Amino acid sequence: MTRVAVVGIGHSRFGRRTDVNIGELAFESIKQAVDDAGVDRNDIGNVVVGSAGGWYEESLPAVVVGEYAGLSGAGTMRVEAACASGSAAVKAAYNSILSGETEVAMAVGVEKMTEVDTPTSVELIGRAGSYTWEFENYGMTFPAYYALYAVAHMNEFGTTQEDLSRISVKAHKYGARNPLAQFQKEITLEKAMRSQMVAWPLKLYDACPLSDGSATVVLASEEAAKRLTDTPVWIRGVGYSSDTANLSRRDSYVGLRAAVDAAARAYSMAKVAPGDIDIATAHDCFTIAELMAYEDLGFCKKGEGAKMVREGETELGGRIPVNLDGGLKAKGHPIGATGVSMAVEITKQLRGEAGNRQAPIKRGLGLTHNIGGTGHYAYVTVYSRD
């Protein structure tokens, strides 16, 4: 069976993008990715669009995106896996190459969330929880869900509000080096700690923003990749899992079972261990989520996430740098785009093109960790330079 590589990447500016509609926004990253891959658009056999939808007017984003980019005629569909929609799109495009359907496929992640007001957004995201039992009956929204995780982690392992704020400070530190990030300003620990309480112990600076944005990767079979580029980045391990949306049915509140499962599958398929990873992105929709990710991914033992933060192990220069693009927190989180944006960042890092936020690449291995809902979906993907 052939191998599959990322051969082209594109990324729009994330933020409040009232200047473009969904087709134009997607096109910004599609154009870059097609140019970067040096591929003829007629050779792209399959276009998978990752988008949760519901925020913007066009209810069929795949058609709108494909048509505006001049890709009509290719196979196309939208995929949705909540906040992991982008990774689901990458996996579907990857499968379409492995299955022999096409030599070249594209995954586009796009979302335009700021067309609705914030309360509506909070409701739309809340519906992504356990709809009947927790959203409809208890009025749970996402800050409240992740606050439960934070409280459990603080209670069980002595993690502090300051530890969480440190993750926010780190996100803003690297967001300031990413010209496409929604927030490009460093913040102090004091500013994060004193920010408005949203759902105790989570404060404003513990939460990612609502964002518009798009990201695109062009994938190719081994044969096509060797023809198209000298710097392919190979998809080496694809892990995914799902779990109940119902927090009352979870066994643990200090980690996500689906993420642990997905990571185990990805490591096993790629035949690598957590310690082999040079650079990672983690799904930090809230700071507690990044901290749990360290543990779920095996970057440290369960309960030692806060220690990793305190000791700077996930900073540039640390043992495994995480979210050097600013993460969801500072880069922004346009839901469908996020998973693809992670693939773009890891590709940039493995190519050595990340500029003043470049991680040292020793083994040539990168990882993306993308969660949907409160851990309903988890996608972990291992990328490799070789």
Add this chain to the structure above:
Amino acid sequence: MTRVAVVGIGHSRFGRRTDVNIGELAFESIKQAVDDAGVDRNDIGNVVVGSAGGWYEESLPAVVVGEYAGLSGAGTMRVEAACASGSAAVKAAYNSILSGETEVAMAVGVEKMTEVDTPTSVELIGRAGSYTWEFENYGMTFPAYYALYAVAHMNEFGTTQEDLSRISVKAHKYGARNPLAQFQKEITLEKAMRSQMVAWPLKLYDACPLSDGSATVVLASEEAAKRLTDTPVWIRGVGYSSDTANLSRRDSYVGLRAAVDAAARAYSMAKVAPGDIDIATAHDCFTIAELMAYEDLGFCKKGEGAKMVREGETELGGRIPVNLDGGLKAKGHPIGATGVSMAVEITKQLRGEAGNRQAPIKRGLGLTHNIGGTGHYAYVTVYSRD
């Protein structure tokens, strides 16, 4: 590379299903399909849910469906390709087996459209047209779009309103033999012709209804299929294409280019010709759509669709029976479920399990034709007993 077979099928009753929520509705067909396949649910590695969404409260149907059916832990995502979402789900599940991801995968199509009122539904479907130019600017809705096709076909080929009504009479004739159909009552040509005008020349009986329903197929690799069943139905050709949503940019109004392309791909992959097909389902969201399908699929020459109807060539006993399950018109059209429902019907027919609507199976070949939007998406799939 392995071959992929349908090894289990399930189908809920279509219609107005206020008695169930989306998870329960999906479960009706999932349970049947799992029982029919005789597979352990832990062996199902991937669950793809086809659903357009927007009509019902749960905005993440894949998680809700997976959880209610006890399938948490499998890979899962929702796919959407407008009214072809079900076929996109079948293709994604098929690819997940071909790619080596899993030996057994499931495609579930589900929609619950009657939770909103009819005007809202018409608006939701209208948004699936060319959003900016035709829906927002001109207020086009789907009956209006398909009326344009009908007028063009009548003008160019002398097709009549009576020809269209005959397709409706045929749909109801076979719907009356399908205990899961939304409408199980035969109608007369006169009744169809005298029904309320919706968008000239399309009348109430030219249009499919709004429906709730689900359908499921379990797919397996060649090795697993041979272990699981004595009556596998193989997926032999998968064709798909896409086109502009903007009718003003189409070259022709008497057929769908995407359907012609998709059919060519499916026939070529399966190495069969249109005349080899024993039994087909066609996407008859409006009667004119079924008539165009005959021509787009090569069942007759361009312009001769009406002749096929007049001569009963697509009836039981005719040259190529089409929509012996009642079609979208009488069986119902729960958007995400439709493509999977077609796969279920063709599997039943090729197995010889279709009872009093069983087609004679000579070459062992069946075909599904599933359209999204006004021809933005087309999926044509060829199934084979051998």
